[in-house]
Amino acid sequence: MRRAKPWLGTLVSIDVDGVDEARFTEASDRAFARIAAIHAAMSFHEASSDLRAMARARTGDTLPLHAETCAVLQLALAFETQSGGAFNACCAVTLVARSLLPAPDDASPPQASTLAEAIELLPDDRVRVLRPAWIDLGGIAKGYAVDAAVEELQRAGVQAGLVNAGGDLRAFGGHRTTVHVRDPRSPTLALPVAELQDLACATSAWSLTSPASRAAHVVGTLGDNVPMSVTVFAPSCAAADALTKVVWLRGEAAVDLMRAHNAHALVLHEDGSAHRL
Amino acid sequence: MGTLRWLSGAALAAPALVQAAQYATLDEAARRSFPDATAFREQLVPASADEHRAAPWRMLVALKGEQVLGVVVADAVVGKFELIDYAVGIGHDGKLRNVEVLAYRESHGYEIKLPAWRAQFVGKDAHSALRVGEDIANVSGATLSCTHVTDGVRRIVAMVERLRTSGRL
Numbered sequence: 268m269r270r271a272k273p274w275l276g277t278l279v280s281i282d283v284d285g286v287d288e289a290r291f292t293e294a295s296d297r298a299f300a301r302i303a304a305i306h307a308a309m310s311f312h313e314a315s316s317d318l319r320a321m322a323r324a325r326t327g328d329t330l331p332l333h334a335e336t337c338a339v340l341q342l343a344l345a346f347e348t349q350s351g352g353a354f355n356a357c358c359a360v361t362l363v364a365r366s367l368l369p370a371p372d373d374a375s376p377p378q379a380s381t382l383a384e385a386i387e388l389l390p391d392d393r394v395r396v397l398r399p400a401w402i403d404l405g406g407i408a409k410g411y412a413v414d415a416a417v418e419e420l421q422r423a424g425v426q427a428g429l430v431n432a433g434g435d436l437r438a439f440g441g442h443r444t445t446v447h448v449r450d451p452r453s454p455t456l457a458l459p460v461a462e463l464q465d466l467a468c469a470t471s472a473w474s475l476t477s478p479a480s481r482a483a484h485v486v487g488t489l490g491d492n493v494p495m496s497v498t499v500f501a502p503s504c505a506a507a508d509a510l511t512k513v514v515w516l517r518g519e520a521a522v523d524l525m526r527a528h529n530a531h532a533l534v535l536h537e538d539g540s541a542h543r544l
Numbered sequence: 545m546g547t548l549r550w551l552s553g554a555a556l557a558a559p560a561l562v563q564a565a566q567y568a569t570l571d572e573a574a575r576r577s578f579p580d581a582t583a584f585r586e587q588l589v590p591a592s593a594d595e596h597r598a599a600p601w602r603m604l605v606a607l608k609g610e611q612v613l614g615v616v617v618a619d620a621v622v623g624k625f626e627l628i629d630y631a632v633g634i635g636h637d638g639k640l641r642n643v644e645v646l647a648y649r650e651s652h653g654y655e656i657k658l659p660a661w662r663a664q665f666v667g668k669d670a671h672s673a674l675r676v677g678e679d680i681a682n683v684s685g686a687t688l689s690c691t692h693v694t695d696g697v698r699r700i701v702a703m704v705e706r707l708r709t710s711g712r713l
Contacts, residue, residue, distance in 0.1 A: 269565075269567050269568075270567055270568060270576075270644070271565070271567040271568075271644075271645035271648065272643055272644060272645060273630070273643060273645065273690035273693045273694060273697075274690075276690060276691075277690055278628070278645055278648060278690055280565070280567065280645075292576055292579075296576075445551070457563065459551050460550070460551055461548055461549060461550050461551055462548075462549040462551065463546065463547065463548050463549070464546060464547045465545070465546035465547065466546030466547065466548055467546075500548050502545075502546055531548060543550065
């Protein structure tokens with residue numbers, strides 16, 4: 268059974284094995300409701316989101332946040348530390364400057380350049396703003412939403428299946444799938460790269476709608492031989508999502524962190540070469 | 545513990561693949577939008593209901609006995625690389641209840657505008673995956689945006705609101 272809805276700025280699909288229609292509808296309703304809540308809390312586009320509330324806050328303010336936002340911020344802080352700053356959720360300023368995010372008209376001027384400088388997580392789903400920051404969780408929240416949807420499906424009694432949010436995907440319960448990766452130079456071409464089971468995957472690639480802007484969505488200092496596409500396979504989709512940015516910026520130097528997360532990567536270059544990390 | 549098996553010989557000179565997937569029929573989308581409905585009545589909404597519209601909309605009116613619960617409107621949007629068929633469920637109170645993607649297909653562009661191509665989606669069973677080249681649900685890479693769907697949903701909500709307030713529903 269399968270179903271798809273537009274969420275997280277893309278098409279989110281759920282495929283499950285071995286359930287009847289009534290159970291599937293109920294389970295997928297729950298999974299999509301969870302995705303919708305994550306979308307609403309963590310959209311930089313929506314003035315009512317937690318991210319925009321943090322962008323409006325002043326130094327010293329304490330804000331109540333959704334539990335989901337706190338969970339993602341905690342993951343983002345861990346990846347920032349582990350990657351030596353390659354994973355950076357305080358990149359919204361740059362993304363606004365590149366017109367990839369709308370400029371918020373209600374925000375304080377951003378001061379913090381890292382998440383650790385910007386916030387301190389407090390008990391009971393609250394956060395203290397240490398320095399105002401424009402936080403974008405686009406590099407991890409979609410993966411987190413996929414993991415959350417898998418959790419909801421399992422809780423509702425679904426044994427096996429696949430959740431796919433525009434290519435950030437996770438197969439669970441023995442569901443086997445072949446993953447194809449788009450060729451960013453020609454977006455309707457895709458090549459089969461791996462078969463996976465009980466594993467997640469995410470890809471970061473050149474902007475599809477404007478190939479000229481290339482890696483506009485990646486913020487940081489790029490080394491030589493810049494990739495055009497990075498796909499990471501990891502047990503959780505949040506980790507796969509976050510690690511694509513680290514591999515993009517650090518290349519081979521990201522291998523230790525990858526192994527610590529039981530992750531593997533496929534990097535495609537413009538000259539047509541591909542290599543695995 | 546998960547397993548990953550690399551497919552050897554993966555090269556960028558891979559053949560062209562067309563991603564296509566059928567997710568639901570309009571009837572399934574209608575039942576998911578209005579699980580309490582006892583019947584659905586089909587109705588066409590003239591294109592004049594929306595100034596940007598050239599063709600009539602297909603709409604199902606959800607009924608519970610004589611009571612109207614709401615409507616489900618079918619629409620399609622064409623993007624740069626993709627065509628998305630979707631359905632929007634709107635309650636009798638005018639509130640959006642559900643958006644369901646019915647079918648998705650991407651290509652190099654031109655053929656998705658052809659009626660013959662479009663016709664192949666009609667009446668397909670949701671559980672028999674389309675075999676257009678290959679039914680690939682799992683393409684990773686630069687994400688295709690659903691902006692067109694979001695815009696389409698907004699237009700449909702506004703159109704249904706006009707029908708409602710003018711007593712045509």
